[in-house]
Amino acid sequence: MKATAVAHPNVALAKYWGKRDVPGNVPATPSVSVSLGGLETRTTVAFDEALGGDELELNGSIASGEPLARVSKLLDEVRALAGHRRFARVVTRNDFPTASGLASSASGFAALARAATAAAAVHLDDRALSRVARRASASAARSVFGGFVALGTEDDAAAEPLEVDFPIAIVVAAVTLAAKDTSSTAGMAHCRATSPYYGAWVDDAPKVAAEVRAAIVARDLPRLGRAAEASALRMHACMLASDPALLYWAPATIDLLHRVRALRAEGVSAWATIDAGPHVKVVCAPADAARVVDRLAPAAVRTIVAHVGGAARVLPEEAS
């Protein structure tokens, strides 16, 4: 009744932002992501009949309230599938900053879904597991798989891997280690309710996602970078037009965007993307990663070079 799983966060190259009006946390826009190898969440789930409720330890601290409620909701699904009512102790640790736009919910819920189903001996195929993860956090549906991964907008959507071997580097430039103040769920609802650009964003997103996907299949880095940067900036334009404005950027975010543009002017194929936080992630060729790091580091508190990572996986018992 115990298992440990590891999952990588992912960065969306075509962004999901907004939810459909159907049950189960279904995105309003299709997204395409890449798994961030080199960053990971490790989660152990132990079902125990002696427990009077679920328990969550997140990065060494006991968590309650909303984070615990989201974990319990996923565990409830697994308990229903397993046909038992045992509560679980969940211990989860990220090796990167939590809740700051570095997609910890993606790797967190993918690792939780993988570990909880393994601990309860519930056998789901990857698409079914992806649906369980999606209901907790849509980006987590993508972290079930490795490599480049697409997630659609159909009812009860599951992610699917593109299965393209396209080695790129993703330089993560973190501008703060503090947690963000507006969660993506709250930000999406606010944007939808108040941004006059929300409809335009939702209409345009499928074209950008198709372009991102085609660029990945063609293994064309400049084409991918252009489309990915457009997706991120259009999502942020929609956020900025909300009332009150949803401004996730810090001064360093803009500094980093200018540094990326300067690199491009010098002939380096480097392209930026930004999620619901101030950090900038730069897509480039692995051979250019060191040069990109040198340029970004003065404006960042930390840089991490990620490569294309693998799928969420259960660890053998002796490693957990």
Ligand code: PMV
């Ligand atoms: O699934 P969530 O709640 O972590 O939302 C993800 C939203 C973005 O990171 C901004 C975009 C994306 O597709 O990952």
